[in-house]
Amino acid sequence: MSAEVRVRFAPSPTGQPHIGNIRTALFNWLFARHHGGKFIVRIEDTDQTRFVDGAIEAILDGLKWLNMDWDEGPEVGGPHAPYEQSNRLELYQRLSEQLLDQGNAYYCYCSREELERLRRSNRESGSYSAGCQCRRSGRAGAVGEPVTDDDRVIRFAMPESGITRVHDLIRGDVEWRNELQEDFVILKSDGFPTYHLAVVTDDHLMEISHVMRAEEWLPSTPRHLQLYQAFGFEPPEFAHLPMITGTDRAKLSKRHGATAIGEYEDQGFLPEALLNFMVLLGWSLDGSTEVVSLQQIIDNFTLDRITKSAAIFDQEKLLWMNGIYIRDLSAEGLANRMQEYIPRTLNAEERHYLRGIAPLVQERLKRLDESDDITAYFFGELAPDYDPAILVQKGMDAPGTLAALQAATDALNTTTPDGDFGHEKLESMLGEVGANLSLSRRQFFGLLRTAATGRTVSPPLFETMEVMGRDRVLARLQEASRKLQPTV
């Protein structure tokens, strides 16, 4: 094996990168980092009709978001530039000519109708006759003729017998009978190469040591191997990764809901959580450890621990893991991340306030996009409007609730001037008030919670009050009394 490990992620800019694409990138990146090799990004934009504007940026953004840096490729350049196949056309055309000269390829003038008829009859007869008539017709291009022409393509002439075998690093030996392989197009009539020619050309030129790609590419491997042989290039190692599917076990596509990597960022998933979760789809450290640090992953990322079977992307488990990573953040770190999901701009004072709120909501957050809602009632002098009916606890009535509210307000006013408004003090003091009213903790604290936050669910009451501060809490208790007044 050659000394340096060089792997690549070669996406087509045909849309938003989805989980499957990114997972493939991740495995390549991890493999490179594990071996101290190079990770290369190459843009496979050989289909002009499917090119989507902004797709390249979306792909690169996805890699950056997950902190996967590349050693060669767009933006960073490298010794094998350019890294966009559309800028390497002469290369493919020159190599096509070489194959033509060697007799390994030929011009094909068949129309789509002719080809369809040919394939249909092959299927019906059950036998396969390789290639179209062009292969034997002698209508080869004259020497010196341009390789591109509007109505002809160049096809690779597959051997008519023998076997092509690949030793896949994940699947073991896989072989195909050459006579069953079709003469595939290598250069389209518009002068662009097909995937097969381009990938072999560039993987060789860029000195790729291991081709790690999704399993859907396994059937085209014999074509690539034959190209390597025809060119006299030494083929790289191959490793076909298990696919990630939707819940129906079918290949990921638009109809599977949220699959684009950008959507996960929008929904408030932490990149480190998504990365940890994704690597577990097809790879495991030891079968029992689920939360694994990036360094641990890199240190232990070997091909022999990669699964063969496809995996369903389970959103529920991702959610769980995201919660783990959220709880692992420092208060400062969490506050900073939350801020990005709060639409309005916070001033310095509010940012400091949020820093205090963060620890309270930390273990209640599963996704960062809940940040705005879960902190909403902390801001503002008064709580967001709510139905006064929710102030009245089970087993209580409006007058009783009003009286309890008043007792709490009095206690807060008399016993906490501007000194201790800590949660422990609040708990002992208000606990006593509730007891004197012979209310259960559930009742008394429940109504105080609602009065203070406008909600029936919140972080622990006294810590919430402490963070909110005396003035805000008092204002809200008064507001609660006011709201309740008319109903009495």
Next chain:
RNA sequence: GCCCCGGUCGUCUAGCCAGGUCAGGAUGCCACCCUUUCAAGGUGGAGAUCAGGGGAUCGAAGCCCCUCCGGGGUACCA
């Protein structure tokens, strides 16, 4: 149709290559504990005759054969 890959709790997986503990862990679900709500945490439970069937073996999830099911490919798409 043809070619190729795969098949262990609902889901992600360990174990398979170098046969021999009640097939382990996690998630999700249920229950209980903790508890001022919601979470988080703790404990326990249900959940897989290892796709099915043969075979060699004292012994198979593991090795061999057949079948079934699922997926991928079968484009001048990648």
